[in-house]
Amino acid sequence: MSEDRMPTIGIKRDWKGKGKAESSIDSMDDDEDSMPAPKKNLKWERHFYYHEEKDFMIADEEIEDCHWCQINAFPTAEPYPITITNFIDESTLPDDFRFIDKSVLHQKIDLAPEEFRSGCGCRNTGDCKYAGCNCLEDMDFDMEEALAMRQKVYSYHSQGEKAECLRGTKLHSRNPIYECHKGCECDTSCSNRVVERGRKIPLNIFKTENRGWGVRSSVKIRKGQFIDLYVGHIITSQEADRRRKKSEFAQRKDVYLFALDKFSDPESADPRLRRKPYEVDGEFMSGPTRFINHSCDPNLRIFARVGDHADKHIHDLAFFAIKDIAPMTELTFDYVDGESAPLLKDSKNDDKVKDMTKCLCGSRKCRGFLW
Numbered sequence: 001m002s003e004d005r006m007p008t009i010g011i012k013r014d015w016k017g018k019g020k021a022e023s024s025i026d027s028m029d030d031d032e033d034s035m036p037a038p039k040k041n042l043k044w045e046r047h048f049y050y051h052e053e054k055d056f057m058i059a060d061e062e063i064e065d066c067h068w069c070q071i072n073a074f075p076t077a078e079p080y081p082i083t084i085t086n087f088i089d090e091s092t093l094p095d096d097f098r099f100i101d102k103s104v105l106h107q108k109i110d111l112a113p114e115e116f117r118s119g120c121g122c123r124n125t126g127d128c129k130y131a132g133c134n135c136l137e138d139m140d141f142d143m144e145e146a147l148a149m150r151q152k153v154y155s156y157h158s159q160g161e162k163a164e165c166l167r168g169t170k171l172h173s174r175n176p177i178y179e180c181h182k183g184c185e186c187d188t189s190c191s192n193r194v195v196e197r198g199r200k201i202p203l204n205i206f207k208t209e210n211r212g213w214g215v216r217s218s219v220k221i222r223k224g225q226f227i228d229l230y231v232g233h234i235i236t237s238q239e240a241d242r243r244r245k246k247s248e249f250a251q252r253k254d255v256y257l258f259a260l261d262k263f264s265d266p267e268s269a270d271p272r273l274r275r276k277p278y279e280v281d282g283e284f285m286s287g288p289t290r291f292i293n294h295s296c297d298p299n300l301r302i303f304a305r306v307g308d309h310a311d312k313h314i315h316d317l318a319f320f321a322i323k324d325i326a327p328m329t330e331l332t333f334d335y336v337d338g339e340s341a342p343l344l345k346d347s348k349n350d351d352k353v354k355d356m357t358k359c360l361c362g363s364r365k366c367r368g369f370l371w
Contacts, residue, residue: 065095067084067093067097067099068084070098070099070100071099071288074099074101075101075198076101076198076199076200079200080199080200080201080202080203081202082099082202082203082204082205082288083202083203083204083205084204084205084206085204085205085206085207086206086207087206087207088207088208088209089207091207093205093213094284096284097283097284097285097286097290098284098285099285099286099287099288100231100232100285100286100287101231101287102231103231103232103233103234103280103314104232104233104234104285105234105314106233106234106235106236106239108235108236108239109234109235109236109278109314110272111311111314112308112310112311116310117183117308117310118134118183118308118309118310119134119135119180119181119182119183119184119185119308120133120134120135120180120184120185120186121134121184121185122180122184122185122186122190123185123186124186125186125187125189125190125191126191127186128154128180128184128186128190128191128192129152129153129154129158129191129192130151130152130153130154131151131153133154133180133192135178135179135180135181135184135192135309136153136154136178136192138178138306138309139153139154139175139178140175154178154191154192155167155170155177155178155179155192156191156192156194156224157224158191161222162222162224163191164191164194164225164226165222165223165224165225166224166303166320167224168224171223171224171320171322176262176263176303176304176305176306176315177195177303177304177305177306177318178305178306178309179192179193179194179195179196179305179306179307180192180193180196180307181193181196181307181308182196182307183307183308194226195226195229195305195316195318196307198228199226199227199228199229200226201217201219201221201225201227202217202218202219203215203216203217203228203288204216204217204218204328205288205291208293208330210360211293211360211361212291212293213291214291214292214293214330214331214332215288215289215291215292215293215330215331216328216329216330216331217325217327217328217331218327218328219327220324220325220326220327221321221324221325222321222324223321223322223323223324224320224321224322225320225321226318226319226320227289227300227318227319227320227321227331228287228288228289228318228319229287229289229305229316229317229318229319230258230280230282230286230287230289230290230302230317230318230319231280231282231286231287231289232256232258232280232281232282232283232285232286232290233280233281233282233284233285234260234278234279234280234281234314235278235279235280235281236276236278236279237259237275237276237277237278237279238276240257240259240279240281243257243281244257255335256281256282256283256286256290257279257280257281257283258279258280258282258302258317259277259278259279260277260278260279260280260313260314260315260317261277262304262312262315263304263312263313263315264276264277270312270313272313273312273313277313278313278314280317289319292319292331292332292333293330293332293361294332294333294334294335294359294361294370295332295333295334295361295363296334296359296361296363296365296366296367297361297363297364297365297366298322298332298333298334299321299322299323299325299329299331299332299333300319300320300321300322300331300332300333301319301320301322301333301334301337302317302318302319302333302337303317303318303320304316304317304318305317305318319331319333332361335370356369356370357369357370358370
């Protein structure tokens, strides 16, 4: 089948924000025998043909439940589209999944009061790279020396081909990223607002041969480049445990749950950091990064990103490339982030290995098991 044709209704490979009929299921005259025919769903076929026609009455629930409508509503939809392709079989994304571009807070999540919020007072955006910017004060460096030498201490390169890419020292660390934010005096062009400005690459969610859905990009990605955030439903640890128990397989649920524990500290002055951390659940609502697969030799890593310091307990989870990535290469990260010693130990135990899940990443560094 030609690359610009889709075997599923309502999804187009290279859509530009215009969901007209011709971007639906083209006549499969060239290679129709090589691909399965799409499943017929009259409701969604009608919706796809007319969902941008202002004069055609479309039920609100149809718009709310349409994955295409959800991603087309993202502010980055035109310059950096998200596409969904399946050249393997007839399956589509889960019906109960919803695309969002910002995390949704559970009703029991507490935010810092306004009087505790703060930002930097840098009127010159160039000053946000150096020691002295309030947003960088929690970074690990010698403040006195950095101020005296006027050292750049922020996380990114500022010029050339590496502009907005993480510096090497940061890229190979587990240290959090501190950025300026909407509460700062600097403007949105500040070079220390990379994550805040959002994703700047198109992403394609595609069906893999043997590992469900995966994610890739049609453009070259530079080492250190920001990919996107992992977003979802931010919930309490108690609610996360309840959802694990409700899930048929607790370990499968853990694939979508990420603990916001980077700053957890039983001796912290902030009571929110002393208790069990909140978790982000992306199983039923998230962005495209929810479909990124595991690899024992990954090309991405997740970093904790902090904007307003008053809300460290709900810090962002930001994906960055840890190597140059060629176009159409699958994006992957290590689900256990290199903490493989317990896994390797269990894999040598005959009693435990029978209950372990095999890894299908196929890399030369494959550990054999996911968990």
